[in-house]
Amino acid sequence: MATKFTVRGIRNLKEKKVFDMSLRIFDGHVLDDDICDFKFKVNMCYNTLEEGETNSYTLSTENYSTQGVNIKQRVGATLVVELPWLASYMDLRLCFSFLYAVKMVHRSARITDGQGREVRLTDDDKEELWKRQCDNMNEMLKKNEITTIAGVNRDFYIDPVRYRMMAAVADSVSEAFLDFTELQWTSLDAANIIEERRHVCDDEEVSCIRVVDNSANVFIGACRFVGMMKENTCKMIEFDEFCRLMSGRNEFRQMDAAQALLSPMEADDWQRLYDEADGIERECFRKTFIMRWNTDISNYQMWEFDEAIDEFEDEGFYYDWSIWDHRKVHVGDRFYMIRTGEGRHGIVMRGIITGTPYPDEDWSGHGRKVYYIRMKLTHMIHPEMSPYMLTTEELSKYLPNFNWEDGHSGEILDDATAQLLEEIWHGHNSRVHFLVEEGMADNNFSEFYKERTL
Numbered sequence: 001m002a003t004k005f006t007v008r009g010i011r012n013l014k015e016k017k018v019f020d021m022s023l024r025i026f027d028g029h030v031l032d033d034d035i036c037d038f039k040f041k042v043n044m045c046y047n048t049l050e051e052g053e054t055n056s057y058t059l060s061t062e063n064y065s066t067q068g069v070n071i072k073q074r075v076g077a078t079l080v081v082e083l084p085w086l087a088s089y090m091d092l093r094l095c096f097s098f099l100y101a102v103k104m105v106h107r108s109a110r111i112t113d114g115q116g117r118e119v120r121l122t123d124d125d126k127e128e129l130w131k132r133q134c135d136n137m138n139e140m141l142k143k144n145e146i147t148t149i150a151g152v153n154r155d156f157y158i159d160p161v162r163y164r165m166m167a168a169v170a171d172s173v174s175e176a177f178l179d180f181t182e183l184q185w186t187s188l189d190a191a192n193i194i195e196e197r198r199h200v201c202d203d204e205e206v207s208c209i210r211v212v213d214n215s216a217n218v219f220i221g222a223c224r225f226v227g228m229m230k231e232n233t234c235k236m237i238e239f240d241e242f243c244r245l246m247s248g249r250n251e252f253r254q255m256d257a258a259q260a261l262l263s264p265m266e267a268d269d270w271q272r273l274y275d276e277a278d279g280i281e282r283e284c285f286r287k288t289f290i291m292r293w294n295t296d297i298s299n300y301q302m303w304e305f306d307e308a309i310d311e312f313e314d315e316g317f318y319y320d321w322s323i324w325d326h327r328k329v330h331v332g333d334r335f336y337m338i339r340t341g342e343g344r345h346g347i348v349m350r351g352i353i354t355g356t357p358y359p360d361e362d363w364s365g366h367g368r369k370v371y372y373i374r375m376k377l378t379h380m381i382h383p384e385m386s387p388y389m390l391t392t393e394e395l396s397k398y399l400p401n402f403n404w405e406d407g408h409s410g411e412i413l414d415d416a417t418a419q420l421l422e423e424i425w426h427g428h429n430s431r432v433h434f435l436v437e438e439g440m441a442d443n444n445f446s447e448f449y450k451e452r453t454l
Contacts, residue, residue, distance in 0.1 A: 002070070003129060005099060005119060007079035009108040015055075019044075022101035026061075026094055040064070042094065045152075059098065060152045064090035066180045068152040069098060083129070085136050086149055088181055092133065096126055137173045146257045148222075153184045157222055159257035183255050190217040190261055191454070194354060196331045200225055200236050200280055209236055211285075211332055212262060214270040216453070222258040230274050232286050232419070237279035245277055288334045288418035290402075291321050291375075292409040293348065295341035299363050305348075305382070312380050312450040318354065319375045323410025326357035326371035335375055336421065338392060340405055344383045346391035350425065351377035352454060373410065379429075382448035388441075390428045398424050 027039050041062040049056055052075050060068035067084035069091055074080060079102070083095045100121050102109050111119045119125065140147055141160045149156040156179070163172035193210040200207045210220050211227035211234060220226060226242040227234040237245065243260060246252035251263045295302060311317055321337070323329060330353070337349035355374030362368045381389045392404040402417055413421065432449065435441045 002082040002084045003132070004114045005081040005083075005095075006112050007081065007099070007102055007109050008077075008112075009110045010077055010079060010102070010106045013073060013077075013079060014105050018098070018101045018105050021104055022094070022098040025100055025104075026097035040090075058152065059094055061090045061094055063185045064088060064181060065094075065152050066156075066177065066184060067091060067150065069095045071098070083133075084150075085133075086140070086177075086180065087133060088177055089130055089133075092126060092130055096121055134170075134173050137176050138169060141172055141176060149180065151180065151184045153188060154219075154259070155222070156180045156183055157256045157258035162257070179256065183259070186255070187217060187219065187261050190219040190263075192219050192221060194331050195221065195223060196227075197356070198330060214264050214267070217263045218261070220260045220262060225279075227285070228270075228274050228277060228279070229285070230271065233281060233283045234285035235274060235277050235279040235281045237277050241278060245273055284415040284418075286333055287328065287330070287415075288336070288413045288421060289323065289325065289329060289353070290404075290407070290409075290411045290413060291323070291335050291337040291349070292407065293337055293339045293341075295339065295343065297341070297364070302343075302384075309380050309382055309448070309450060312377065313452065317377065319349070319377065320355075320372045321375060321409060322363060322370050323357060323373040324408035325410055325412040326373070328412050329353055329357060329373060329410070331356065334418075334422075336425075338404060339383045340392070344389065344391065345393070345405065346381075346383060346389040346395070347379075347425070348381050348383050348389065349375075349377050350379040351375050371410075376454055377450075378452060378454055380450040386445075386448035388432045388435075388445070388449050390425065394428075395421075395424070 023042055026042065043060050043062060045058045045060070045068075047056040047058060047070070053072055054075060055073040056071070058068040058070050066088040067086060069087070070080075070082040070084070072080040072082070081095060081099055083092060087095070099111055099119070103111065103121070111121070113119050140149070140158055141163050143160050146157055146159050149158060158176060158180075163176055166172040166175065193212060196209050196211065197206045198209050199205075200209060207225055208223040209225040209227050210223045211229060212218055212220065213229035223239055225236040226239055227236045228242075239258065243252075243254050246260075246262070249265065249269075251265045253261045255261060293300060308317075308319075333353045335349075335351060335353060336347050339345060339348040352375070353373055354376045357371040357373050359369060360372050362370045383389055395402075395404045399417055399420060402413065429451075432441070436445060
């Protein structure tokens with residue numbers, strides 16, 4: 001359980017003043033009002049409010065925190081400060097700095113512990129609490145199974161067997177805290193591979209799989225299988241076997257008992273490791289879906305598209321759209337959005353599926369059972385303002401066996417058509433890039449032809 005401190009006697013918390021003062025105390029500059037260059041960077045992340053709370057956030061120290069410090073303001077002018085069960089020593093220091101700042105700013109503040117005893121915030125108190133934190137970690141290391149611990153940025157999957165080999169208990173506890181801390185802050189810019197739920201084996205229930213394709217720095221979260229992609233073929237390998245396969249490579253680093261970091265390697269090396277891997281192979285792994293936007297009947301209007309294209313590069317930007325073949329879609333599948341109706345027809349969006357289908361209210365108002373899917377975009381092209389849209393006329397010329405003008409939104413393409421569409425798209429996009437590189441594109445090209453990698 002977390003160590004909880006309750007602060008009473010404050011009518012109106014001077015939050016900014018308390019926060020600034022806690023930074024000075026934490027950094028050792030409590031008497032210097034002009035200091036602005038702190039040794040430690042403290043982050044503040046706001047949390048979802050629970051009943052009775054007026055404010056809630058977590059403070060963490062970059063590169064040093066494991067679980068941070070939780071601050072909760074409650075109705076009735078009560079402040080609750082929580083130090084999580086396996087918070088690091090720097091989290092503990094930050095916690096005491098915050099509490100000490102509260103007392104300096106609000107002289108009337110009274111701080112008590114979970115038993116209602118008044119807290120003096122002495123060095124002895126701090127060291128006693130750190131001993132308790134170490135005892136907590138030692139209890140985790142006595143378990144006979146892998147345990148999951150929530151971290152400020154990532155969960156920590158701790159395997160006690162790894163730490164029992166150390167001679168001294170203090171060494172194993174210290175090493176576990178170091179691993180927990182390092183996991184929170186290493187390569188946070190690496191893309192988190194989305195979890196997929198698939199039938200890997202015909203005689204098993206669905207399994208968790210995370211699929212990698214050697215194209216970017218990635219963080220592989222906990223899963224049973226790692227899927228290695230070679231073009232559109234996937235070889236699914238159990239996580240432990242994948243770690244053995246990658247062991248010793250500079251591009252790979254196992255972070256804990258269930259997670260790893262992977263960066264791109266030479267294509268020949270990836271191919272060799274793919275061939276060596278012992279796993280279950282599936283061809284035509286990624287499916288392609290055609291989403292439709294008929295502006296004559298859709299409740300999604302062009303003015304909404306205009307606003308969205310301006311927000312394309314915002315973090316967290318996504319679309320939810322209706323999907324017909326919802327039983328066949330998986331996270332990671334591709335989609336193309338076709339605009340029809342009044343105006344120019346063609347591909348206005350492209351990207352990947354990032355969620356599982358869910359039923360919701362019929363967008364048309366006819367009371368049908370409609371499923372929707374969440375999508376992230378790699379491309380967004382304005383149908384009226386960009387001359388570089390791949391049109392349905394061109395698509396019908398190249399792929400005449402599919403109806404590009406009419407049909408349900410979220411139709412799955414057969415594998416052959418999907419492969420040809422992907423080749424056509426990449427050829428079209430390459431020609432667009434050539435025009436840009438040669439200076440032949442419109443001056444406002446980037447306003448209406450948006451693209452990014454995921």
